[in-house]
Amino acid sequence: xxxxxxxxxxxxxxxxxxxxxxxxxxxLMSNSPIDPVQAYIGADMLRVGEEQRAAIAEHWGxxxxxxxRFFTWLSAIVRGDFGTSIIYRQPVxxxxxxxxxxxxxxxxxxxxxSGFIGFAxxxxxxxKRGTWLDRIIQWYCYALSSTPTFWAGVLLLLLFTVWLPIFxxxxxxxxxxxxxxxxxxxxxxxxxxxxxxxxxxxVSHIALHTREKxxxxxxxxxxxxxxxxxxxxxxxxxxxxxxNILxxxxxxQFASFSELFGGAVLIEQVFxxxxxxxxxxxxSTRGDVxxxxxxxxFSTCFVFVGNSIAEWTYRIIDPRIKEWxxxxx
Amino acid sequence: xxxxxxxxxxxxxxxxxxxxxxxxxxxIRELSLSVQAGEILAIVGASGSGKSxxxxxxxxxxxxxxxxxxxxxFDGQPLTDRRMRQLRGNQIALIPQSVxxxxxxxxVGQQVEExxxxxxxxxxxxxxxxRFRLPQAAAAMYPYQLSxxxxxxxxxxxxxxxxxxxxxxxxxxxxxxxxxxxxTLLVFQQMADxxxxxxxxxxDLTAAAQIADRVAVLHSGELMEIAPASxxxxxxxxxxxxxTRALWQALPQNQxxxxxxxxS
Numbered sequence: 001x002x003x004x005x006x007x008x009x010x011x012x013x014x015x016x017x018x019x020x021x022x023x024x025x026x027x028l029m030s031n032s033p034i035d036p037v038q039a040y041i042g043a044d045m046l047r048v049g050e051e052q053r054a055a056i057a058e059h060w061g062x063x064x065x066x067x068x069r070f071f072t073w074l075s076a077i078v079r080g081d082f083g084t085s086i087i088y089r090q091p092v093x094x095x096x097x098x099x100x101x102x103x104x105x106x107x108x109x110x111x112x113x114s115g116f117i118g119f120a121x122x123x124x125x126x127x128k129r130g131t132w133l134d135r136i137i138q139w140y141c142y143a144l145s146s147t148p149t150f151w152a153g154v155l156l157l158l159l160f161t162v163w164l165p166i167f168x169x170x171x172x173x174x175x176x177x178x179x180x181x182x183x184x185x186x187x188x189x190x191x192x193x194x195x196x197x198x199x200x201x202x203v204s205h206i207a208l209h210t211r212e213k214x215x216x217x218x219x220x221x222x223x224x225x226x227x228x229x230x231x232x233x234x235x236x237x238x239x240x241x242x243x244n245i246l247x248x249x250x251x252x253q254f255a256s257f258s259e260l261f262g263g264a265v266l267i268e269q270v271f272x273x274x275x276x277x278x279x280x281x282x283x284s285t286r287g288d289v290x291x292x293x294x295x296x297x298f299s300t301c302f303v304f305v306g307n308s309i310a311e312w313t314y315r316i317i318d319p320r321i322k323e324w325x326x327x328x329x
Numbered sequence: 330x331x332x333x334x335x336x337x338x339x340x341x342x343x344x345x346x347x348x349x350x351x352x353x354x355x356x357i358r359e360l361s362l363s364v365q366a367g368e369i370l371a372i373v374g375a376s377g378s379g380k381s382x383x384x385x386x387x388x389x390x391x392x393x394x395x396x397x398x399x400x401x402x403f404d405g406q407p408l409t410d411r412r413m414r415q416l417r418g419n420q421i422a423l424i425p426q427s428v429x430x431x432x433x434x435x436x437v438g439q440q441v442e443e444x445x446x447x448x449x450x451x452x453x454x455x456x457x458x459x460r461f462r463l464p465q466a467a468a469a470m471y472p473y474q475l476s477x478x479x480x481x482x483x484x485x486x487x488x489x490x491x492x493x494x495x496x497x498x499x500x501x502x503x504x505x506x507x508x509x510x511x512x513t514l515l516v517f518q519q520m521a522d523x524x525x526x527x528x529x530x531x532x533d534l535t536a537a538a539q540i541a542d543r544v545a546v547l548h549s550g551e552l553m554e555i556a557p558a559s560x561x562x563x564x565x566x567x568x569x570x571x572x573t574r575a576l577w578q579a580l581p582q583n584q585x586x587x588x589x590x591x592x593s
Contacts, residue, residue, distance in 0.1 A: 225430035228388050229444045229487065230418020239443065243434050 014304050018297055023070065025296045029289050030066040036287030037062070040086055060086070073293065083290035087282060092294035095279065100298070103264060103275030105187075109195040111260055114202030115253045121203065122210025122249075127237060129215060137211070141204035149263050153197045153270035160193055167193040194271045198263050202256065209252055213245040250313050257306030261299050330405060331363040332526045333387070333495055338399035340382055340391065340550075353396065356382055357550040360399075366494065369517060369527045371537030371558070373576070374547030380530045381426060383547075384499045387528075388423055389413030404494070419446045422493035426500040426530075428480035431472040437483050438468025444487045457486045461516070478509045485513060489520070496520065497528045502536060514540045534561070534576060546573045 268277035442450035538561035560567035
C-alpha cells in the first residue's frame with residue numbers, strides 16, 4: 001500500500017474519531033446537572049435577577065434544542081471558529097494555546113523521564129532477575145501502579161513542601177511577581193515536582209512491560225546461541241536484546257499519551273498548575289461547553305498523534321515490517 | 330590426548346509437583362565419551378534421547394533448574410562453568426539445530442561477523458561466505474529473507490569463523506536439500522582434516538556412518554554403544570548392542586526390519 005493512501009486512511013479515522021468523541025461529550029454536557037448560567041455567575045447569584053439570567057441564556061443560545069446547538073457549533077468548527085470560552089472570555093483557541101504551552105513542558109519532561117527510567121529499570125530487573133534489585137523494582141512498580149495519581153501527588157507535596165521545604169507548594173509561577181518578570185528558571189522550579197510526580201507513576205507500566213519482554217527475549221533460542229558465541233552480560237543484552245524489546249517499549253510509551261493527559265488533569269489540579277489539565281476541570285465543572293469541546297477535540301488529536309507515531313515507529317525499527325511496506329509500495 | 334572427555338555425565342531436571350514435592354527427572358544417565366582433535370564423533374539417537382541437552386551441557390547453556398553431575402575435561406583441564414563461559418565462541422562452537430537461533434532483527438552478516446575471533450571480521454565473513462557458497466549480498470539480509478538452506482549455511486559459517494577446536498553440530502543437516510547436505514558433511518570432513526574435533530549430533534544414521542570416525546548411539550539418555558563407523562556395514566553383525574543393530578537394520582536401504590520393544 002502506498003504511503004499517501006495510508007495517510008489518507010489515518011486521516012479519515014481521525015475525523016471519524018473526532019465526530020464520535022465530540023458528539024459524546026456534547027450529549028454528556030447537555031445532560032449534566034450543571035447550569036452554565038449559574039456556574040458563570042457564581043457568588044453574584046443574589047445580585048443577578050431572573051430576567052438577566054434568562055437574557056444570558058438567550059444570548060448563549062441555551063434555549064435551543066441540544067441537537068440544533070450541536071450543529072450550530074459543528075458548522076462554526078468547520079468554518080474554523082471554535083467559539084469563545086465562557087469562563088475565560090477569550091477565544092477557545094487562544095485559551096487552549098496558552099494552557100497547552102504551560103502544560104507541554106510538564107508533559108514532555110514527565111514522558112521522557114518515565115520512558116527512560118522505566119526502560120532502564122525494566123532492563124535492570126530482567127537482567128538481575130530474582131535478585132533483591134529485581135524485587136525492589138517490581139515492588140515499586142506494583143505499589144505505584146496501584147496508587148492513585150492525585151494521592152501520590154499529595155504525598156509528594158507533603159514530603160517536599162511541608163516537611164522538606166525544597167519545592168513551592170503549587171502554581172506555575174511565584175506569587176507577587178509580575179508576569180513579565182517571571183524567568184524561565186522560576187517556571188522550571190515550579191514544574192519539577194508535578195513533573196516528577198507524573199513520571200513516577202508512569203514508570204511502572206513501562207518498567208514492568210520491559211522486564212517481561214526482556215525475560216522472554218533472554219530465554220529465546222537466539223540469545224542461547226549468542227551466549228554460545230561467547231557474548232554475555234551487557235554486551236549480550238545491548239546487541240541482541242535491546243533492539244528486540246525497544247520497539248514494544250516505544251510503542252507503549254507513545255500509546256500512553258492518553259494516560260499522560262489523564263494524569264496531567266489530576267496532577268495540575270493537585271498542584272494548582274495552570275495548564276490544560278486544570279482548564280479541563282474548570283471547563284467541565286463550570287459548564288463551559290465551547291472550551292470543553294475545544295479541549296476534547298485537541299486532546300483527542302494529541303492522543304491520536306501518539307498512537308499513530310507508535311504505529312509508525314514499527315516501520316523504522318522492525319526490518320520485517322519495513323521491508324513489507326517497501327514490498328507493498 | 331583427548332580434546333574433550335566426558336566422564337559419568339548425568340543431567341536431571343528438577344521440578345515440583347502439585348504437592349510441592351521435589352521431583353527429579355533424569356534425562357542423561359552416566360554418559361562417558363571422548364573426542365580427539367581431528368575426529369568426528371557422531372551421536373545418534375531418536376528425538377528425546379537427550380542429544381541436544383548433551384550439546385548444551387558442554388557449553389554451559391542448560392537452564393538453571395538442571396542438575397548436572399559428572400566430570401568434563403577439555404584440553405587436559407577440567408571444564409568448569411567458568412571455563413565454559415570463557416571457551417564458548419572461541420574454543421568450542423555450536424551449530425544450533427534450527428534457524429530460530431538467528432536473531433530475527435539483526436542482519437545475518439553482522440551475526441557472522443560478531444563470531445569472528447581472529448582477524449578482520451568483515452574479511453573473514455566474506456571468505457567464509459565464499460567457502461560455503463553464500464552470495465555476499467546475503468550479508469545485508471535478515472534471517473526471514475533467507476531460504477532454509479541458506480540460513481543453515483549461515484549457522485555453519487558462524488561456527489567456522491570462530492576458529493574453535495571443537496565444533497558441536499546439533500542436527501545441522503535436516504531441511505537441507507541433498508546437495509547442500511552433502512556439501513555440509515564434506516565441510517565437516519575438511520574441518521576435521523585440519524584438526525578440528527566435531528561432535529556431530531544427528532538422527533541420521535546413514536550420514537553419521539558416512540562421515541564419522543566413531544558413532545555413539547544414545548537411547549533415552551543412556552549410551553548404548555560407541556562403535557567405529559566401519560561397523561555400520563552389511564547386516565551390522567559387527568555391532569555389539571541389539572539396539573544399535575536394530576537401528577541399523579531398520580534403515581530402508583538395509584533390511585527395513587521392524588524390531589519390537591525398542592520403540593519408545
